[in-house]
Structures are given as C-alpha cells and as structure tokens.
Amino acid sequence: MDQENFRYEELARFIAALVDRGTLVPGTRAPSLRSISRDRKVSMATALQAYRLLEDRGVLQARPQSGFYVASRPPARKPPTTSRPPARATAVSVPAVVVKLLEHASDPNLVPLGCAIPDTNLLDxxxxxxxxxxxxxxxxxxxxxxxxxxxxxxxxxxxxxxxxxxxxxxxxxxxxxxxxxxxxxxxxxxxxxxxxxxxxxxxxxxxxxxxxxxxxxxxxxxxxxxxxxxxxxxxxxxxxxxxxxxxxxxxxxxxxxxxxxxxxxxxxxxxxxxxxxxxxxxxxxxxxxxxxxxxxxxxxxxxxxxxxxxxxxxxxxxxxxxxxxxxxxxxxxxxxxxxxxxxxxxxxxxxxxxxxxxxxxSGGYDSHLRRVRRVFAANIERMTRAIDRSFPAGTRVSCPAGGFVLWLELPQPVNTGVLFQAALDHGICFAPGEVFSASGRYANCLRISCGHSWDPWIERGVTRLGALAAEALMSNR
Ligand SMILES: Cc1ncc(COP(=O)(O)O)c(C=O)c1O
Structure with a gap:
C-alpha cells in the first residue's frame, strides 16, 4: 500500500513539474492515462489516482469524455482586497526606497523580481x-x-x-x-x-x-x-x-x-x-x-x-x-x-x-508579441504556483489577465519595507508595497515582476522570499 502511495505521488510530482516548467501548457491536454501509465511504467489505477490528486490541487482539470487538461489557473489564492485609501486629496510622497529600487534594477547579482523590466533575451x-x-x-x-x-x-x-x-x-x-x-x-x-x-x-x-x-x-x-x-x-x-x-x-x-x-x-x-x-x-x-x-x-x-x-x-x-x-x-x-x-x-x-x-x-512585431505574451502568461502561472508553495498561509495574490507583474497582500503584521532589506541581503530584489501609494499605504503588500525568463535561479529566489516573509510574520507575532 505504501509503495502504491509513493508511486502515484511521484507521478503527480512529475506531471506538476512539467506544468511548472512550461512543458505542459495551461489549456492543453495532459498525456492520456494510457500513455502515461505505459511511459512511466505504472498501472492505469495509479495513473488515475495521480491525476485525481492533481485535479484536487488545481493543476489538472477533468473534462467529461475528453480526458484531463492542464488547468488554466494555478490553485486559487484569494485576490487582494479592494484598497480603501482616504477619500481626500493628499500631497504625494515618494519614499526613498524608490531610488534604491531603481538602483538595484540593473544589478545582475540580484534575483530580478523588483522592477517591471522584461528580460533582454525575451525582448529579442x-x-x-x-x-x-x-x-x-x-x-x-x-x-x-x-x-x-x-x-x-x-x-x-x-x-x-x-x-x-x-x-x-x-x-x-x-x-x-x-x-x-x-x-x-x-x-x-x-x-x-x-x-x-x-x-x-x-x-x-x-x-x-x-x-x-x-x-x-x-x-x-x-x-x-x-x-x-x-x-x-x-x-x-x-x-x-x-x-x-x-x-x-x-x-x-x-x-x-x-x-x-x-x-x-x-x-x-x-x-x-x-x-x-x-x-x-x-x-x-x-x-x-x-x-x-x-x-x-x-x-x-x-x-x-x-x-x-x-x-x-x-x-x-x-x-x-x-x-x-x-x-x-x-x-x-x-x-x-x-x-x-x-x-x-x-x-x-x-x-x-x-x-x-x-x-x-517591415512586419514581425506581431509574431514577436505573440511569443512574448505566451512567455509572460507561462511566467505568471509558474510564479503563482511558486508563491502558493512558499508564501505564508493567508497571502493573497492577484490574477492578472495580462502584463507581467503580481501583487501580493501578506497577512498582518508584516512590513515589506523591512522585508525588502532582508531580501537584498539574500540577493533578491522585489518592489515593496509602500512605493505604490501616495500616502504611505500597502506596507503589508509587495509586487513581484515575472518579466525574467523562468529558471531555477528565479524559482529559488521566490521560494526564499516566501520563506523570509514567513519568518518575518512569525517574529512579528
Ligand atoms: C504603468 C507604467 N506606465 C509607464 C511606465 C514608464 O514607461 P516608459 O519606460 O515607456 O517611460 C511604466 C514603467 O514601468 C509603467 O509600468
């Protein structure tokens, strides 16, 4: 029985990794149960159990008479709450951290989750x-x-x-x-x-x-x-x-x-x-x-x-x-x-x-745009999954239908201005929430850019950032 458990979970991990890496693209058909059981040398029952598990986790979707498809959205975290800024005009303050953020934008040693600048390889x-x-x-x-x-x-x-x-x-x-x-x-x-x-x-x-x-x-x-x-x-x-x-x-x-x-x-x-x-x-x-x-x-x-x-x-x-x-x-x-x-x-x-x-x-811009859109959509999917795995429970995440940034609202009490410094010490850059408000709001929020080509460095960076956020939350409680 333990052996069986192990096998279907292993298969589920294998399929989830294919989705994370973009080999299996959202909206497309997952390998059939027959082919995956043959290729991975597991019984049909084990393959079905793995697919059901992935369905529960929101990675796959079963469609009647059609088989399993890669879900178009990762497991849903709740969306950020609607902001409630003061209903009056305020003088605009630009926090000093904006200058720091811009300075760090071009530092190749930092995991680039900070500025919304697409990867030059991708811009092509x-x-x-x-x-x-x-x-x-x-x-x-x-x-x-x-x-x-x-x-x-x-x-x-x-x-x-x-x-x-x-x-x-x-x-x-x-x-x-x-x-x-x-x-x-x-x-x-x-x-x-x-x-x-x-x-x-x-x-x-x-x-x-x-x-x-x-x-x-x-x-x-x-x-x-x-x-x-x-x-x-x-x-x-x-x-x-x-x-x-x-x-x-x-x-x-x-x-x-x-x-x-x-x-x-x-x-x-x-x-x-x-x-x-x-x-x-x-x-x-x-x-x-x-x-x-x-x-x-x-x-x-x-x-x-x-x-x-x-x-x-x-x-x-x-x-x-x-x-x-x-x-x-x-x-x-x-x-x-x-x-x-x-x-x-x-x-x-x-x-x-x-x-x-x-x-x-001279043409070619539209095909370039089609490629860029596909890459950004896949990056957003992967980043959302990585956030889901690594950020503290209760973190809310946006679900954009375009662009390449994600907005996260962390449970209180977290100060992402403090987290920003801790993340820099670990070689990671992100944009703290306060820079997006004229009146110093969003100290528990942050923005992550998904403009860089997905690779293990980015994945490790966001996983580490999630762990740092969880540590910050624990130490503030
Ligand atoms: C919403 C928005 N508007 C304008 C700009 C600035 O654009 P540009 O680099 O073309 O001046 C940016 C850059 O990040 C942006 O995100």
Whole structure:
C-alpha cells in the first residue's frame, strides 16, 4: 500500500513539474492515462489516482469524455482586497526606497523580481538593433537633424495604423512621439493641470506616476481599486462631486501593480461620468499589447464618444525600453502638448524613431508579441504556483489577465519595507508595497515582476522570499 502511495505521488510530482516548467501548457491536454501509465511504467489505477490528486490541487482539470487538461489557473489564492485609501486629496510622497529600487534594477547579482523590466533575451530586439545600424549607415546624415515636435511621420503612421485594429481611429497628425510613456504622461498632465491641482488615480498605482505628480506639484486623490475590475465607480462619482478634480489618470488595462482591467461597460460608465463633470481622462496603455486572452482589451479612447481621453503608451514593455519611444494622442489638447514638447525637448532623437518606423513597417512585431505574451502568461502561472508553495498561509495574490507583474497582500503584521532589506541581503530584489501609494499605504503588500525568463535561479529566489516573509510574520507575532 505504501509503495502504491509513493508511486502515484511521484507521478503527480512529475506531471506538476512539467506544468511548472512550461512543458505542459495551461489549456492543453495532459498525456492520456494510457500513455502515461505505459511511459512511466505504472498501472492505469495509479495513473488515475495521480491525476485525481492533481485535479484536487488545481493543476489538472477533468473534462467529461475528453480526458484531463492542464488547468488554466494555478490553485486559487484569494485576490487582494479592494484598497480603501482616504477619500481626500493628499500631497504625494515618494519614499526613498524608490531610488534604491531603481538602483538595484540593473544589478545582475540580484534575483530580478523588483522592477517591471522584461528580460533582454525575451525582448529579442536584435532585428530592431540591426535596422538601427543599417539606417545609421545608409541614411545617418538624413536623420542627423531636428524634426518638428511631433516626431517621425512614418513612425506615427505605423502607430496610427496599428491602433485602428482595436478601434482607435487615429491619424498620424493626432500623435506626438515622446521619450517613453513617462514623457507622454507628463505632457498630458502639464496640458490639463496647474500646480496645486488634484489628480484622481488608482490605488495602488505605478510609482513613476506618483513621481510625476510630485514633480509637477500635483495632489493625488487615491481611489479604491478592485484587483480584477479596477476603480470602484461610486467613490469616483463621490470624488468628482465633492472635489475639484483636474484630471483622472487610469491604466487602460493590466494596471501596474494590481493587473486589473475594467470591462468595457465600466469604461463607458467612467467616460460618461467624466464627460458630465468636464474632467479629462489620461490613460496609460503601456501593458495593453500583453494580453493573455483572445482579444486585446480596448483602451478608453476607442470607446470615448465625448473626446475626454488623452492616450499614452510606449514600446518599453514589449520590445525596447532603451529606445525610449512612446507616444501620446492628446485629442483636443494636442496644441498644448506640442507646445510643452517643443519647450522641453524641441523634438525626440530622430534616428531611433526612423529605425522603429522601419521595424513596424517591415512586419514581425506581431509574431514577436505573440511569443512574448505566451512567455509572460507561462511566467505568471509558474510564479503563482511558486508563491502558493512558499508564501505564508493567508497571502493573497492577484490574477492578472495580462502584463507581467503580481501583487501580493501578506497577512498582518508584516512590513515589506523591512522585508525588502532582508531580501537584498539574500540577493533578491522585489518592489515593496509602500512605493505604490501616495500616502504611505500597502506596507503589508509587495509586487513581484515575472518579466525574467523562468529558471531555477528565479524559482529559488521566490521560494526564499516566501520563506523570509514567513519568518518575518512569525517574529512579528
Ligand atoms: C504603468 C507604467 N506606465 C509607464 C511606465 C514608464 O514607461 P516608459 O519606460 O515607456 O517611460 C511604466 C514603467 O514601468 C509603467 O509600468
């Protein structure tokens, strides 16, 4: 009997490892009972027992008359609770740990769970680099010039052409090329706010955005945000009625760090509400192309009947953060954005824009995106399983349908700012929760990046981090 127990558990471990390593992909069929019993030299009864065990653990799913499939989601931890930030505007503080985090981002000795930067191997920007070299060689002189502040026409045309696929009717004239999404967001904020104004944001939100608000002397009104469907409408409505909100700034999809995406109906309701209150919406769609489902979520701008949206994005998360190519479609605020762009930088670097235009026009970006999406989806699955195995009971984990970050809410009392230092001492970097709030919240939360190719180093890193979190919890109790 013991021998039998041992055999089915061993087989279950073998199959689970194939899933963890991505050999068996979620949604695909697991090896049939017949083939696995033949290949692993176990009885059909033992194979069935192993598969039932994996079904109980959420690794496999039995489908009637069809056999066993790899489950599309790892065993569900509860999702993070909806945030409850103060319902008033606050001055933005950027914790000192943000600078540390950015410094550690490029340290190759640390397990890279900190900054949301994709692995360079995965970005596979070789073709782009070669196009840059060729463009420099053949037409370097032509591009060693100033352009108008809108940037390279061909690149704008390619970006506008892509956007029509998800319903954004843009012309190249609507677009301004920017230095990454960061400059697009700053230009949008400058166009519609004045120092001292209040901007409504998701909470938690991307720390770079908080940095921009602080630098522009803007206040933040953090809104309760659900880990799956984004901001709650009632608090937004209350905030708009009770405060003078100069702008809202929301992610179009896969918010960083929660991974939430509003369904279209909710996006439409937000747009109607903002139009009624004459408040512009700045949307950040930097993760939009990294969706795991069948369709790209539509940005607000594609649904906007009122013309309240300013759209910002870049190629930083999908192919080339170092090229610093982003863009903004500012709608009726275009003249102000152009003015600010010309005053701040005159125009962007011309040669990388020309190479990027060529890169998009010559095809291959879509197949690259398909590969990147598959890898990120598999990384999220594996990371979620590793977290499930190693983090303390009661840890809540987000379940994003795109992007490549996970948000964890640990049981109290844990301070992830303290855990951050302990993890660095063990050669592991992650992003502590406090950096994602304007008002010092989320000390028991953390963000893990899944942008690195999965390997034993990453797996050991997250397992160790889970053990450190468990130790911290025990010692604080
Ligand atoms: C949500 C979000 N917006 C904007 C940025 C900055 O983008 P870029 O590197 O294109 O300036 C990031 C980078 O991490 C991000 O996560």
């Amino acid at each position: 920007a070789g073709r782009l680099d070669r196009l840059l070299a060729r463009t420099a060689r053949e037409r370097g002189g032509v591009y060693n010039i100033y352009t108008g502040p809108q940037g390279d026409l061909r690149l704008r045309r390619e970006i506008a052409r892509r956007a029509t696929r998800w319903g954004q009717a843009l012309s190249p004239d609507d677009l301004v090329i920017t230095v990454g999404c960061t400059e697009a967001l700053v230009l949008a904020l400058r166009a519609v706010t004045r120092p001292g104004d209040t901007v409504a944001i998701e909470s938690p939100t991307y720390f770079g955005l908080l940095h921009a608000l602080k630098a522009l002397d803007l206040k933040a009104l953090e809104l309760p945000t659900d880990a799956s469907e984004g901001i709650d409408l009632d608090p937004l409505q209350a905030a708009l009625s009770q405060n003078r909100i100069a702008a809202c700034l929301f992610a179009s999809s896969f918010n960083n760090p929660l991974g939430c995406t509003m369904p279209d109906t909710k996006k439409l309701a937000v747009l109607d509400l903002l139009a009624r209150h004459h408040v512009p919406l700045i949307e950040d769609d930097i993760y939009g192309d990294i969706y795991f489902g069948d369709e790209r979520p539509r940005p607000f701008m594609a649904l906007d009947r009122h013309g309240v949206t300013m759209y910002c994005s870049s190629f930083s998360k999908t192919v080339a953060p170092g090229y610093r190519i982003g863009w903004i479609a500012a709608g009726r605020h275009l003249p102000r954005v152009l003015d600010a762009k010309a005053a701040l930088t005159l125009c962007g670097s011309v040669l990388p824009q020309a190479a990027f235009g060529e890169f998009l026009a």
